[in-house]
Amino acid sequence: MDLEAVRTFVAVADAGQFQKAAADLSITQQAVSKRIAALERSLGVRLFTRAPRGAELTIDGQAFLPHARELLRVAERAAGSVRTDRRPLRVDVINLRGATSGLMRDFHRAHPEIELDVMKLFEIEEAVAALRSGAIDATFRAVAAPGRPLPEGIESVRVLDEPLQLLTGPGHALAGARSVALGRLAGHRIWMPGIVPGTEWGAYYDDLVAEFGLTVEATGPNFGSDALLDTIADTPALATFMGAHTRLIWPAGHDLRSIPVTDPTPVYPHSLLWHRDNPHPALATLRSHLAAAADRPDATGTWAPGWVLPR
Numbered sequence: 465m466d467l468e469a470v471r472t473f474v475a476v477a478d479a480g481q482f483q484k485a486a487a488d489l490s491i492t493q494q495a496v497s498k499r500i501a502a503l504e505r506s507l508g509v510r511l512f513t514r515a516p517r518g519a520e521l522t523i524d525g526q527a528f529l530p531h532a533r534e535l536l537r538v539a540e541r542a543a544g545s546v547r548t549d550r551r552p553l554r555v556d557v558i559n560l561r562g563a564t565s566g567l568m569r570d571f572h573r574a575h576p577e578i579e580l581d582v583m584k585l586f587e588i589e590e591a592v593a594a595l596r597s598g599a600i601d602a603t604f605r606a607v608a609a610p611g612r613p614l615p616e617g618i619e620s621v622r623v624l625d626e627p628l629q630l631l632t633g634p635g636h637a638l639a640g641a642r643s644v645a646l647g648r649l650a651g652h653r654i655w656m657p658g659i660v661p662g663t664e665w666g667a668y669y670d671d672l673v674a675e676f677g678l679t680v681e682a683t684g685p686n687f688g689s690d691a692l693l694d695t696i697a698d699t700p701a702l703a704t705f706m707g708a709h710t711r712l713i714w715p716a717g718h719d720l721r722s723i724p725v726t727d728p729t730p731v732y733p734h735s736l737l738w739h740r741d742n743p744h745p746a747l748a749t750l751r752s753h754l755a756a757a758a759d760r761p762d763a764t765g766t767w768a769p770g771w772v773l774p775r
């Protein structure tokens with residue numbers, strides 16, 4: 465169905481005259497008549513009758529009018545979904561409780577006029593494919609996992625180095641420590657069921673284990689952060705790593721302890737990725753905001769895998 469003909473039909477119905485509709489649409493009256501005639505042929509019904517005061521809807525025209533209006537609304541929403549000046553900025557944060565979600569909350573507070581769609585995509589391949597197709601405008605990732613260079617056209621900038629902290633229950637041997645040296649964790653069981661082989665965070669912890677001789681266990685089903693915290697609170701033999709900017713709430717009775725890790729402090733590198741040809745006007749604003757807000761800590765005394773792109 466020709467949407468321009470449908471739009472013309474609605475204009476005539478609203479104006480009550482072919483001439484007035486033509487003026488409203490900035491086309492000739494003859495063009496209006498041709499569009500209405502073509503629409504009537506495609507539907508097989510008369511939509512208007514001529515009357516002394518102009519054009520009046522037939523019974524079929526009255527029945528078609530609300531559907532015609534809805535067709536135009538759907539068409540406008542469909543066009544708006546891909547028009548970068550009209551649709552929200554779509555950003556993948558991976559995890560709504562993580563540091564990158566906090567970065568986007570800060571951005572929203574600083575720029576409430578920019579409409580956002582916050583999304584969660586699991587694998588980096590899925591996120592990069594979404595960047596290339598235009599399904600999303602940006603994603604936060606640890607760039608770049610070994611053997612997986614960024615495709616042509618994908619840009620990145622490192623925006624946050626998040627220190628890891630050791631999270632223990634009250635009965636853990638290190639629960640009373642004000643800080644703990646990374647090398648001292650060798651021999652302690654660090655339980656992280658959320659690590660998935662092949663992900664960038666899986667590669668990160670593989671390197672951490674290999675370099676410092678740690679015991680990081682990814683055994684058992686991953687029932688989510690609440691179940692992880694329950695287990696850590698009740699099991700003195702287990703601890704876990706948690707990002708310093710990760711926002712989790714646990715019952716007061718858990719008495720969990722968050723302990724800074726030092727000498728060196730392992731930092732998880734969060735980078736913003738986008739396609740260099742992405743025209744969304746708010747993307748540049750996001751990048752500028754993150755650049756201005758990014759802390760630039762001294763890298764001395766920190767550790768990140770050698771494959772991570774430099775700041």
